[in-house]
Structures are given as structure tokens and as C-alpha cells.
Amino acid sequence: MNKMTLTVIPLALITALVWYLSIGSEERGLSIEDFLQQHWRYPIPAQGVPPSQWSELEASLDPQSCATCHPQQHIHWEQSLHRHAMGPGILWQLQLADIDTARSCLRCHAPMSEQLALLSQQRGWTDFVAKPPNYISPNLHQQGLVCAVCHLRSHQHYGPPAKSITEGVLPHSGFKEHQAFGDSRFCANCHQFASDGPRLNGKLREDTYQQWSATLYADNNQQCQYCHMPDRQHLWKGIHDREMTQSALSVNIELIHDDEKINAVASITNSGAGHHFPTYLVPEILLRLEHVTADGAVIEIGRRIIAWRANLSLTEELFDQRLASGEQITIQAESDSAVVGDIFRLRVNVSPREHYIRTFEDYLSRHGASLSGETLALLRQAITEGKQKRFEFVATTKSVSDIAN
Ligand code: HEC
Ligand code: HEC
Ligand code: HEC
Numbered sequence: 307m308n309k310m311t312l313t314v315i316p317l318a319l320i321t322a323l324v325w326y327l328s329i330g331s332e333e334r335g336l337s338i339e340d341f342l343q344q345h346w347r348y349p350i351p352a353q354g355v356p357p358s359q360w361s362e363l364e365a366s367l368d369p370q371s372c373a374t375c376h377p378q379q380h381i382h383w384e385q386s387l388h389r390h391a392m393g394p395g396i397l398w399q400l401q402l403a404d405i406d407t408a409r410s411c412l413r414c415h416a417p418m419s420e421q422l423a424l425l426s427q428q429r430g431w432t433d434f435v436a437k438p439p440n441y442i443s444p445n446l447h448q449q450g451l452v453c454a455v456c457h458l459r460s461h462q463h464y465g466p467p468a469k470s471i472t473e474g475v476l477p478h479s480g481f482k483e484h485q486a487f488g489d490s491r492f493c494a495n496c497h498q499f500a501s502d503g504p505r506l507n508g509k510l511r512e513d514t515y516q517q518w519s520a521t522l523y524a525d526n527n528q529q530c531q532y533c534h535m536p537d538r539q540h541l542w543k544g545i546h547d548r549e550m551t552q553s554a555l556s557v558n559i560e561l562i563h564d565d566e567k568i569n570a571v572a573s574i575t576n577s578g579a580g581h582h583f584p585t586y587l588v589p590e591i592l593l594r595l596e597h598v599t600a601d602g603a604v605i606e607i608g609r610r611i612i613a614w615r616a617n618l619s620l621t622e623e624l625f626d627q628r629l630a631s632g633e634q635i636t637i638q639a640e641s642d643s644a645v646v647g648d649i650f651r652l653r654v655n656v657s658p659r660e661h662y663i664r665t666f667e668d669y670l671s672r673h674g675a676s677l678s679g680e681t682l683a684l685l686r687q688a689i690t691e692g693k694q695k696r697f698e699f700v701a702t703t704k705s706v707s708d709i710a711n
């Protein structure tokens with residue numbers, strides 16, 4: 307062993323250490339707030355020229371490319387509403403928008419500079435300077451919240467702390483970890499308006515993070531991801547999903563005999579949503595208490611709407627009947643015709659896009675004639691799709707024989 311190798315080894319170690327600290331320390335040192343402030347600038351700055359040693363696959367921003375190595379996230383993401391955040395409901399409105407309005411929508415629906423550049427090119431907006439780079443797919447903006455929206459900045463990949471260590475040289479020059487990915491504030495960027503945002507009757511129209519902050523889930527460190535990304539799944543199920551919606555509610559029916567009558571009391575609790583049920587003014591839920599006779603006749607004996615309803619121009623609150631986290635309501639009704647063998651049940655009708663359906667139908671009836679063929683087709687498709695998202699289920703049943711004596 308000569309003197310040369312002795313000095314070379316510590317030097318290499320020091321170089322490695324300095325390199326390790328330089329990549330890791332900057333991000334690890336950033337608080338969640340500071341990390342997110344950098345991460346969620348709008349528009350997300352253009353990724354720029356990819357590192358020259360990268361393959362075409364590593365440089366691509368297309369989710370289909372990520373799918374080559376991250377198939378599970380891609381399969382789930384494909385089914386999620388984040389993937390479909392640029393559906394007909396927003397597209398028909400963008401047909402009529404100027405670039406400033408479009409920017410205000412894309413901030414949450416397709417926030418990358420490259421996506422804004424593609425839309426500008428398509429709409430012929432000359433006031434947007436940057437041209438889309440030639441290595442991105444021409445429909446990147448139509449794919450909504452693509453993987454790169456949450457995971458790439460200047461071609462650097464970011465993710466949550468790795469579950470296990472992968473040996474060897476990683477594709478896309480590895481990645482940087484940050485705790486922010488597991489935090490509710492990561493989602494708040496698009497699911498919470500700032501305090502100067504639009505309000506209805508004094509309440510922020512988008513207030514999910516604040517609602518969550520006031521629940522026991524926040525106290526127990528159960529972030530949005532705990533319910534919406536279990537095992538880090540990329541499905542983000544919500545009110546559009548039957549099982550997820552069912553999991554928000556605990557429902558019970560009690561039947562009380564009172565001489566010749568039966569008094570039915572249905573109690574409904576928001577026991578599973580980590581915020582108001584529903585959190586926004588878009589969905590409407592109709593609860594119906596029904597008496598079903600032995601020969602199958604259905605008699606509705608009570609009902610209640612769960613929603614935050616506004617007028618169509620969103621200037622006036624009509625009512626706010628959302629259920630706060632943990633809140634319970636009851637629907638009570640009497641029946642004097644129920645006999646043993648009959649049942650009482652609570653039926654739930656969910657319309658996840660009700661406010662949009664109403665607004666769009668109103669627009670169609672007043673302005674439909676002046677719209678271009680393409681815009682009209684998108685508007686009609688948005689209404690049809692909105693109605694197709696409606697679903698219903700029976701939350702619970704109670705048979706009269708259960709308590710008859
Ligand atoms: C050639 C294969 C390959 C391609 C293409 C690829 N990745 Fe990766 N990626 C890996 C490997 C391997 C790792 C490290 C092991 C792991 O976490 O899966 C990784 C890690 C990651 C991580 C960090 C995971 C964590 O634990 O925090 C993220 C996020 C990520 N990739 C996102 C992407 C995105 C987004 C794309 C597309 C723009 C992409 N990757 C394209 C192979 C690839
Ligand atoms: C602060 C983030 C944010 C901004 C800004 C924003 N949206 Fe949304 N948008 C959302 C969220 C979150 C939902 C999902 C609501 C739900 O599922 O109840 C949504 C849903 C929608 C929907 C219904 C779903 C669909 O695809 O049909 C439409 C339409 C829509 N937004 C249009 C717009 C338009 C037009 C603009 C600009 C004027 C805009 N949004 C600006 C966050 C945003
Ligand atoms: C709306 C933001 C968002 C989008 C879009 C998104 N992700 Fe993620 N991803 C996250 C978050 C947040 C986490 C961490 C979740 C947690 O810690 O519970 C994550 C985690 C990951 C991980 C680490 C998984 C693990 O088990 O350790 C990989 C890999 C990944 N994402 C790849 C992708 C790919 C590929 C796509 C596109 C097909 C994609 N992501 C789209 C937000 C996103």
C-alpha cells in the first residue's frame with residue numbers, strides 16, 4: 307500500500323459525503339411549509355432541457371412513460387378524477403375563456419407551464435411566450451394532473467420517504483425525498499382557498515383543509531392521504547365512489563311502537579369523512595326514509611337533503627345542510643299502517659356534480675344557440691356525464707318483526 311491510495315480513499319469519502327449532504331440537506335432541511343411554497347408555484351416552471359445522459363424514456367413527461375417502471379401507480383391514476391381533471395365540464399368553459407381566465411382554472415386542473423403552452427397553442431393565444439418543447443406529447447394538457455405535476459421540478463424527481471432502499475444506480479438520477487408528500491398541506495394547494503378567496507355567506511367556497519384541521523383526524527395525525535391514498539394508492543376516491551361515500555355515514559333506524567302507530571327514527575352521522583359531508587357545494591345527497599309493505603309497495607315517509615346549495619351565479623346561499631365531521635341528524639316519521647313483515651329503510655341518492663348539472667343546463671337553455679358546434683358538444687357531454695355519475699344505495703333496513711311482540 308503506498309501513500310497515494312491512502313490519501314485517495316479519504317478524499318473519495320469526503321467527496322461522497324459532500325455530495326450526499328448537498329443533494330439531501332437542502333430539501334431535508336426545508337420545513338414542509340417552505341418545501342411546498344417552492345413546490346406549488348403557479349404555473350409550475352417549465353422543466354427545461356432534460357439531463358443529456360438521460361434516455362428518452364427518463365426525460366419524457368408522459369404518464370405512459372412513468373408506467374413502464376411504476377405500473378401500479380399508473381393503473382390507479384388512470385381511474386382517478388385527477389387524471390380526468392380536464393374533462394368536458396371544464397373544456398367547454400375554456401373554449402369561451404381568455405388566457406387569464408384559463409390560467410386561473412389551470413392552476414388546479416393542469417398546472418404545468420408545458421400544459422398552458424399547449425393550450426395556448428391550440429387556442430391561438432399569442433400573448434403566451436413559451437412554446438411547448440418538442441419532447442412532450444401534444445395532449446399533455448388534456449391529461450389533467452399528470453404524474454409530473456406532483457413529482458417533477460426541473461426534471462428532478464421528488465417523492466415521499468422511500469419504503470425500502472433500492473440498491474444500485476437508479477433511473478432518472480434517483481429522487482429526492484420529502485415528508486411534505488404525506489401531509490395534508492400538500493393537497494391544500496388545490497383543495498383549500500386562501501382566506502381572501504371567494505366566499506358564500508361568509509364561508510370560503512373551498513375549505514377542505516380548514517374543515518379537516520378542526521376534526522379528530524387532524525388531532526390523530528390522520529392526514530388526507532390516510533383516507534384518500536391508503537398504502538400510497540393513487541386512486542383518490544371520493545364522493546363519486548359508492549363505497550367511499552357509504553363509508554362516510556353511520557346509519558341506524560329505530561322503530562318505536564306507540565299504540566296503533568310505529569314511529570320510525572333514522573339517525574345519520576358523518577362518522578367517516580374527514581371534513582364536512584360533502585365538503586363542497588357541488589354534490590347533493592338526498593336521504594329518503596321509506597316504508598316498504600310486505601307486497602312491495604314503497605311509501606316515502608320522510609326526507610332530507612344534505613348539501614350546501616347556492617343560486618346558480620353563486621352570489622347567494624340558499625341553505626347549508628352539510629354534516630360536519632361527527633355531526634348527527636335524525637329523520638322521524640310515523641306510520642299507522644305498518645304490520646309485522648313490513649320494513650323501513652333509508653335510501654340514499656347521490657348526485658356528485660349536481661351544482662354543475664344545474665348551471666350547465668341553465669347555460670345551455672339561455673346561450674346554447676350562440677355556441678359553436680364543438681363547444682355545444684362538450685357542454686352537452688358534460689351534462690350527460692354529470693348525470694351518469696349519479697348513484698343510489700340503501701344504507702340500512704329495519705324489519706317490523708324485529709321489534710314486534
Ligand atoms: C426506467 C424506469 C423508470 C422510469 C421511466 C421512471 N421511474 Fe421513477 N423510479 C424508478 C425507480 C427504480 C425508482 C426507485 C425505486 C422505487 O421507489 O420504485 C424510482 C423512484 C421514483 C419516485 C420516488 C418514490 C419514493 O419512494 O418516493 C418517484 C416519485 C418516481 N420515481 C416518479 C416517476 C415519474 C413521475 C416518472 C415519469 C415522469 C418516473 N418515475 C419514471 C424507475 C423509473
Ligand atoms: C383552487 C383549485 C381550483 C381552481 C382554481 C379551479 N378548480 Fe375546478 N375543481 C377543483 C376541485 C377540487 C374540483 C372537484 C370538486 C368535487 O369533486 O366536488 C373541481 C371541479 C371542477 C368541475 C367539475 C368536474 C368536471 O371535470 O366536470 C368543473 C367543471 C370545474 N372544476 C371547472 C373549473 C373552472 C372553469 C375553473 C376556472 C374558472 C376552475 N374549475 C378552477 C379545484 C379548482
Ligand atoms: C395529485 C398529486 C399526485 C399525482 C398526480 C401523482 N402522485 Fe405519486 N404520490 C403522490 C403523493 C402525495 C404520494 C405519497 C403518498 C403518501 O405518502 O401517503 C405519492 C407517492 C408516489 C410514489 C411512491 C409510492 C410508494 O409506495 O412508496 C410513486 C412511485 C409515485 N407516487 C409515482 C407516481 C406516478 C407514476 C404517477 C402518475 C401515473 C403519480 N405518482 C401521480 C402524489 C401524486
Ligand code: HEC
Pocket residue numbers: 387388390391392393413414415417451455492493494495496497530531534535542543544545546547658
Ligand atoms: C394540483 C391540484 C391538486 C392537488 C395538488 C390535489 N388535488 Fe385533488 N383534485 C384536484 C382537482 C382539480 C379535482 C377535480 C377533478 C375533476 O373532477 O375534474 C380533484 C379531485 C379530488 C378528489 C375526488 C373527489 C370526488 O369528487 O370524488 C379527491 C378525493 C382528491 N382530489 C383528493 C386529493 C388529495 C388527498 C390530495 C393530496 C394528496 C389532492 N387531492 C391533491 C386538484 C388537486
Ligand code: HEC
Pocket residue numbers: 490493494497514515518523528529530531532533534543544545546550551553554578579580581582583584585586587588589
Ligand atoms: C377520515 C377519512 C378522511 C379524511 C382524513 C379526509 N377525507 Fe376526504 N373524503 C372522505 C370520504 C369518506 C369522502 C366521501 C364523502 C364526502 O364526499 O364527504 C371524502 C370526500 C372528499 C372529496 C370529494 C368532494 C366532496 O364534495 O365531498 C374531496 C375533494 C376530499 N374528500 C378531499 C380531502 C382532502 C383534501 C382532505 C385533507 C385535507 C381529506 N379529504 C381528508 C374521507 C376523508
